[in-house]
Amino acid sequence: MAEATKTVSKKTETKNKSFQMPELLDLLKVGAHFGHKKGAWNPKMQRYIYEVRNGTHIIDLVKTLENLDVALTNLHKYAQNGNILIVGTKGQAATIVENVAEKTGMFYINRRWPGGLFTNFDAIKKSVQSLVKMEEQLARGGAGLVKKEILLLEREIERLNKIYKGIKFMDKLPTAILVIDSQVESNAIREARNVGIPIIALIDTNCNPDLIDYPIPANDDSLKSISLFVNLFGDVVANSKRSLSVISLRRDNEALLARLTKEAQEEKERQLKMEAEEKERTKALREGKVASVGTGSVVRVVKKEKDIEKEVKQAEEVKKVEDKKGMEELGLPTRIVNSLEAAGIKSVAQLEALTDEELTNIKGLGEKSIKDIKKALK
CATH class of the missing domain: 1.10.150.20 (5' to 3' exonuclease, C-terminal subdomain)
Structure with missing residues (x-):
């Protein structure tokens, strides 16, 4: 193991790189070397398996670090040229994917894959733009809508956000896609291959590495393992100009919705105040204490x-x-x-x-x- 560690250190030097590679010990601590049971493996993963221990495949972490270095180097290149999309919809990945993507300016899918995102991008883009407009309409108080229509609008926004929240403002296809589990995200893998988008993915011992452009053999079920790799991806993407642009777009949109909501609330309070004053004047008219003067609803008190x-x-x-x-x-x-x-x-x-x-x-x-x-x- 000592010799392997020395070899890895030589092969994964990070001089002249914008990211920090983890050590072999870091991968061991998060259990990145644990694969699936021997009976659940994919034979094409043989080259990445170190041994079988107690009926479980153990991943060769030396090869993991080698592949990770190549994957992160290319991820840095892709991030400089366009958007990066990370996909992780299974339970243990969803939260960490959203948190890191929001913080580092990546687009993300963490609920379910919207079919046609890559192969029918223009149609999906229109749906996302409709979601943004509906959110603005609701923030303005749902002007022109009755209570039932506002309730239906809220429900539709909630439904669409579960699918499209992470890809708002993604105006074109990503330059690369990050995948946490290529087995679970098979639809995303298939669409990416159809349109020629490079794929960087964690692959466990039950996956097919031939479908991935930059495979990273590692445990894709452990929360600690997933968290380590997702944060590595985020650190690389965060250094790109496009990342800062995405973060700025999201913040501007949040600020806009907050301002529209505040203005709508102030207008509502003003209307309620006017209605209350009108009721008081109407009541005074009925009691003979005031007289209506002029046109419209203007009422002037002539005798107190x-x-x-x-x-x-x-x-x-x-x-x-x-x-x-x-x-x-x-x-x-x-x-x-x-x-x-x-x-x-x-x-x-x-x-x-x-x-x-x-x-x-x-x-x-x-x-x-x-x-x-x-x-x-x-």
Whole structure:
């Protein structure tokens, strides 16, 4: 093993390289050497198998490092010239693939392979663009949509994001594809071969290395092993200009959606405030406290409640003055005035309140006197 380590060190020097190669011990620590059971192997993997131990194939990590060096060197070249897509849809790979790809500016597929991504790229691209537009529409508050339509829009966005989230803004086919398990991602491998996209893939002992341009023999089931290789891929891609461009596009889109959401919320609050004010004005109109002026829905308050109370008080004062007016102000003969005062009628208000019958019953008032009183009151 010591001799193998020395040999590997000589073969994997990283001088003049933009990436750091792992050591043999690093691969051993993550269990990258463990393959599948002997009965589940692919005979074409024979050249990468070191031995069989307890019925399990052990991968030759010296060859793993040799192939990894070639794969990363070419990955660096492809990353400088265009987009890199990483594919890892099985459970233990999905999360690490998304996290590293988002951080390093790679495009990724981590749920399920969208059939036709490579062979019918233009159609898939239109679907992705529709997703981006729907997200913007929802961020604007779903203007023009009823609640049910907004709910359906949210569900459609959620469904499409499960498929296309990692390939938003991928405007052309990638220059290379990274695959975590070539057995699981057989559809991606087939499409990539059909359109001539170079394939870099982890291959376990049950895989066919002949389908891969740059095979990396290693354990593709262990989370630790997957994590080590995915992070290596990410470190290489992160140094490219295209990587920075993808990261910038994603951040700009997040900022746009956040701004649109904020503006939509502010507009909603403004509308609610206007509706509340309109309800208050309508209520005041019904109570007679305001009057509608002008056109449309403009309503102007012309009399406040305090002004109305002031007018009521003024009217009451006038009434009191009227009530205090004496009989002499009516210009009635002294005889009639004396008869009324004798009956306890001393003000005009009291006199106005009497009926004809009550006037007839007053001593000293005849038919002619009553006519004179009525005339004077008018």
